[in-house]
Amino acid sequence: MSAAPLHDPAESDPQPVGDGPGYLPRQLVLLGAGQAHMHTLAQLAKHPLVGARVVLVAPYAGQIYARMLPGLLAGHYQHEDCVIPLEPLVRRSGVQWLSRSVRRLDAQARTLQLDDGSTLPYDWLSINTGPVQNRALLEQSIPGAREHGLFLRPMESFAALWPKVAEMADARALRFTVIGAGAGGVEIAMALRQRFASSSVTLLSGQQLPASDFPAAFQLKVLAALNARRITLIREAAVAIRAGEVVLASGASLACDVPLLSTGPQAAAWLQDSGLALDEAGFVAVDSCQRSRSHPQVFATGDVSSRSDRALARNGHAAQRAGPALDFNLRACVHGTALKPHQPPQRTLSLLSCGDQRAIASWGRWSAQGRWVWWLKNWLDRRVVARFKTDPKQY
Ligand SMILES: Cc1cc2nc3c(=O)[nH]c(=O)nc-3n(C[C@H](O)[C@H](O)[C@H](O)COP(=O)(O)OP(=O)(O)OC[C@H]3O[C@@H](n4cnc5c(N)ncnc54)[C@H](O)[C@@H]3O)c2cc1C
Incomplete structure (x- = not known):
C-alpha cells in the first residue's frame, strides 16, 4: 500500500462558505x-x-480646544496646551482615521x-x-473679507497663522479690529488687549450689544470689562474690508492693520x-x-x-x-x-475670559466675575484637554 499523504495541503486552505463574499462589516x-x-x-x-x-x-491631527484659544492669544497658554492630539485617541479606539x-x-x-x-x-x-465661517457668503456681505480678513475658523488654521501676527504686533503697535461681538469675539478682543498693550483694539458689534445672547446683567458686566480695558466698542457692522481699512455701515472707515473676523456660526x-x-x-x-x-x-x-x-x-x-x-x-x-x-x-455655565486672568460667569440669570472665575475656567479647560490626552481606560 502506497503511503497516502495524511494531509492534503490544498484541502486545508480556507474554503469559502456558500456563494457569498464572506463577512463584510x-x-x-x-x-x-x-x-x-x-x-x-x-x-x-x-x-x-x-x-x-x-x-x-x-x-487636522490636533484639535484646538476653542475655549482655550483666547488664552493662547493672551499669552497664558502655549499652543500644545490647547490642542487635543487625535492620533493617540484614534489608535486606542481602533478606528480607521482619514485625515x-x-x-x-x-x-x-x-x-x-x-x-x-x-x-x-x-x-x-x-x-x-x-x-x-462661510467665506463665499461673508465675501458677499463684506467684500474684501477673503483677501484682507483673518478668519477665526477653522481654528487650527488660525492658530497656525497666529505666531506670525503676534510677531508683527510685538515688533510694532498694530490696529486690530475684531468683527463680531459674540462671546468669542469679546474674549478675543480682551485677549489682544492683554497681549499687546500698545496696540489699539476695536470691537464691532453690529446693531447689538456685545454678548447679546446672554442675560442683561452679564452683558452689563461685559460692557464694563471692555471699557475698563480701553477697547473701543463701535455698534456698527463692517460692510467692506480694504487694504488698511474697514468700512462701516455708516460709510465711515476705520484704519486697521488686522481685521479679525469672529462672525457667528x-x-x-x-x-x-x-x-x-x-x-x-x-x-x-x-x-x-x-x-x-x-x-x-x-x-x-x-x-x-x-x-x-x-x-x-x-x-x-x-x-x-x-x-x-x-x-x-x-x-x-x-x-x-x-x-x-x-x-x-x-x-449651561458660560465662562468668558477677560484676557487678564479674570473672567465673567453666567448661569441662567446669575452672573459673577473675578479672578476666581478665571481660576475655575482654567482648571475646567485644562482638565478637558488632559482627559483626552490620557488613555481612556484609565478614567
Ligand atoms: C474664541 C471662541 C471661544 C469659545 N469659547 C467657548 C466657551 O467658553 N464655552 C463654550 O461652550 N463654547 C465656546 N465656544 C464655542 C465652541 O467652540 C463651539 O460651540 C464648539 O466647539 C462646537 O463644538 P462641535 O463639537 O459642534 O464642533 P467643533 O468643536 O468645532 O469640531 C468640529 C470638527 O469638525 C472638523 N471639520 C470641520 N469641517 C470639516 C469637514 N469639511 N470635513 C471633515 N471634518 C471637518 C473640525 O476639524 C473639527 O474636528 C467658543 C468659540 C470660539 C470661536
Whole structure:
C-alpha cells in the first residue's frame, strides 16, 4: 500500500462558505472630530463596537480646544496646551482615521466625497463638524473679507497663522479690529488687549450689544470689562474690508492693520445639496435622538445640528453634553436596539475670559466675575484637554 499523504495541503486552505463574499462589516463613518465624537472615540477605546467598522474623517491631527484659544492669544497658554492630539485617541479606539475633509455628501447614495476626490460609502453616518465661517457668503456681505480678513475658523488654521501676527504686533503697535461681538469675539478682543498693550483694539458689534445672547446683567458686566480695558466698542457692522481699512455701515472707515473676523456660526456649504433635511439657516434638522429628520441612518450633533422641538444652545458645553447619548444611539443602531432621546442641558455655565486672568460667569440669570472665575475656567479647560490626552481606560 502506497503511503497516502495524511494531509492534503490544498484541502486545508480556507474554503469559502456558500456563494457569498464572506463577512463584510457594515461601516459607521464619524465625520469631524468635534466634541461629541471625541467622547465616542474615548468610549470605543473602552468598549469596542462589535458589528461595524468605524472610520473617522477629520482633517487636522490636533484639535484646538476653542475655549482655550483666547488664552493662547493672551499669552497664558502655549499652543500644545490647547490642542487635543487625535492620533493617540484614534489608535486606542481602533478606528480607521482619514485625515481628510468632506467636500460633498449624497444622503441618497450614502456616500461622502472627500477632498482627495475619493468616495467613502457608509451604512451609518454621524456628523459632528461644528460651525464654519462661510467665506463665499461673508465675501458677499463684506467684500474684501477673503483677501484682507483673518478668519477665526477653522481654528487650527488660525492658530497656525497666529505666531506670525503676534510677531508683527510685538515688533510694532498694530490696529486690530475684531468683527463680531459674540462671546468669542469679546474674549478675543480682551485677549489682544492683554497681549499687546500698545496696540489699539476695536470691537464691532453690529446693531447689538456685545454678548447679546446672554442675560442683561452679564452683558452689563461685559460692557464694563471692555471699557475698563480701553477697547473701543463701535455698534456698527463692517460692510467692506480694504487694504488698511474697514468700512462701516455708516460709510465711515476705520484704519486697521488686522481685521479679525469672529462672525457667528454658519452652516457648511456642502450640506446644501446633500439631500438632508436642513433648517432655514442650513444646519442639519435632527429629532430628539439627534437623528436626521429625513435620513434615519444619519446623525448630527453639536453646532452643525438643529432641533425644532426645543432651542438648542450652540456652544461647546452643549456639544460636549451630547456625546454620551450619541454614543448610546450609534451602538443601538448597529445592534438594532431602541434609541434614546437626548436631553440638551436647559442651562449651561458660560465662562468668558477677560484676557487678564479674570473672567465673567453666567448661569441662567446669575452672573459673577473675578479672578476666581478665571481660576475655575482654567482648571475646567485644562482638565478637558488632559482627559483626552490620557488613555481612556484609565478614567
Ligand atoms: C474664541 C471662541 C471661544 C469659545 N469659547 C467657548 C466657551 O467658553 N464655552 C463654550 O461652550 N463654547 C465656546 N465656544 C464655542 C465652541 O467652540 C463651539 O460651540 C464648539 O466647539 C462646537 O463644538 P462641535 O463639537 O459642534 O464642533 P467643533 O468643536 O468645532 O469640531 C468640529 C470638527 O469638525 C472638523 N471639520 C470641520 N469641517 C470639516 C469637514 N469639511 N470635513 C471633515 N471634518 C471637518 C473640525 O476639524 C473639527 O474636528 C467658543 C468659540 C470660539 C470661536
